[in-house]
Amino acid sequence: MGCTHPYWSALQVGSQHLARQFARHGWKVHYFSAPISLLHLPELFSAEVIKRLQCAIQCQTIHANGMIRSYVPFSLIVPAGNCLLRHKVVIHNWFRTMVPPLKSIQHKSGFERISLLYIDNLSYHFLLDQFSYQKSIFRVMDMHERFPGWEGEARNLAQKIARQADVTVYSAQGLEKYVDTLGYSKSALVPNGVDFDFFNFQTSSAQKHPFFKNIPDPVLLYTGMIDSRLDFRLIRSAAYRLPHVSFVFAGPVGISHRLSDLPANIYLIGPVPHAQLPDLIRSAAAGLIPFDVDNQMDLIQGIRPLKLFEYLAAGIPVISAKWPELERMNSPAWLYENEQEFIEFVHKATDNKYDHMAAMNFAKQHDWKHSFELMLNALETGVYTSKSH
Numbered sequence: 001m002g003c004t005h006p007y008w009s010a011l012q013v014g015s016q017h018l019a020r021q022f023a024r025h026g027w028k029v030h031y032f033s034a035p036i037s038l039l040h041l042p043e044l045f046s047a048e049v050i051k052r053l054q055c056a057i058q059c060q061t062i063h064a065n066g067m068i069r070s071y072v073p074f075s076l077i078v079p080a081g082n083c084l085l086r087h088k089v090v091i092h093n094w095f096r097t098m099v100p101p102l103k104s105i106q107h108k109s110g111f112e113r114i115s116l117l118y119i120d121n122l123s124y125h126f127l128l129d130q131f132s133y134q135k136s137i138f139r140v141m142d143m144h145e146r147f148p149g150w151e152g153e154a155r156n157l158a159q160k161i162a163r164q165a166d167v168t169v170y171s172a173q174g175l176e177k178y179v180d181t182l183g184y185s186k187s188a189l190v191p192n193g194v195d196f197d198f199f200n201f202q203t204s205s206a207q208k209h210p211f212f213k214n215i216p217d218p219v220l221l222y223t224g225m226i227d228s229r230l231d232f233r234l235i236r237s238a239a240y241r242l243p244h245v246s247f248v249f250a251g252p253v254g255i256s257h258r259l260s261d262l263p264a265n266i267y268l269i270g271p272v273p274h275a276q277l278p279d280l281i282r283s284a285a286a287g288l289i290p291f292d293v294d295n296q297m298d299l300i301q302g303i304r305p306l307k308l309f310e311y312l313a314a315g316i317p318v319i320s321a322k323w324p325e326l327e328r329m330n331s332p333a334w335l336y337e338n339e340q341e342f343i344e345f346v347h348k349a350t351d352n353k354y355d356h357m358a359a360m361n362f363a364k365q366h367d368w369k370h371s372f373e374l375m376l377n378a379l380e381t382g383v384y385t386s387k388s389h
Helices: 014-024 038-043 047-058 088-097 102-109 153-164 173-180 196-200 232-241 274-282 306-313 324-329 339-349 356-364 368-380
Strands: 029-032 061-063 068-071 114-119 133-140 167-170 186-189 219-223 246-250 266-268 286-289 318-321 334-336
Touching: 014 029, 014 068, 014 133, 014 368, 068 102, 088 153, 133 153, 133 173, 133 368, 167 173, 167 368, 173 186, 173 324, 186 368, 196 274, 196 306, 196 356, 219 274, 219 306, 232 246, 232 266, 232 339, 274 306, 286 306, 286 339, 306 318, 306 356, 318 339, 334 339
Parallel strands: 029 068, 114 133, 133 167, 167 186, 219 246, 219 286, 246 266, 286 318, 318 334
Antiparallel strands: 061 068
16 A cells, blocks of 8 residues: 555544555555655654654554554655655656665565555555556545645646556545546545544543643534644634633644634644544534635545544534535534634534434444445446546
């Protein structure tokens, strides 16, 4: 599997969940995340960079009783957003500077015979040419070229992978038109899901999560990357209007320059270990998805957020911005179009009148095991046939 986030990352996205599904169904999984390079040395005091470097040194980390082996390759150069490192020469040849070389890792780890090659990180396009395999899947979770630094070449890479892969699957209906431009042989919608049993599991303790120990109730919680997709104008304004409510953001911060002078009832608690997320979520009055649909729709329209299912599986209300993908889902989430509706939903969430069972039943229908089955079925049959292949 050629993916982006480390398998053990606090940010658990579709890649890690699908890896676990493969393992549960008896597959031996070799999970490669984005490489680390000399370019990361200035960030050496970052806990995640330190751990990635440690993993690169030890070559592989074993998970799931040996069924999953994860790798953080070390490379002298890697593709990145600046002009020099997104040059075609770097994008198409960075893997040649891996230490140890890719073939050495393959031989040492014993996966010469590959039944299925899975790619969702464009930087791993070369796996299709460097490895021998029986079948291949390309998974699309975003409109790649919408992200800074990847304009132009991202589409070329996505087309290259889609045309070589046996099937291209995409995680949200909003990505269909983009995927149709890639020239795939077969494609299918394989939506994001949730590890229902993990998020629905009730611990014996009903106490407030330690991360919320010094944070007054009621708590509204956002989990995930804190980046430009969030509507901080609305969040700031709502926090000023609701001083008795605590707005908690749990996750890595990618836009620190926009987070100065926040109201006192907005809390940034940093990344939370994935194992603690269910208890953290259950300690909140509601889960938030406050995306900036007015200014960032290009980044949002193809998202079917995992956090929506995770909040619902844990049995709490969801307050989310409205965009077409969420409307199509017809979930129990409360979708707002403006700040006043957001405020009204906050009041609704804190009155303790909520149908928890309806939320959990909806989430249960979207377990990752169903998405996994759809993906394997798509590999055999496909749903759409490209005219441009």
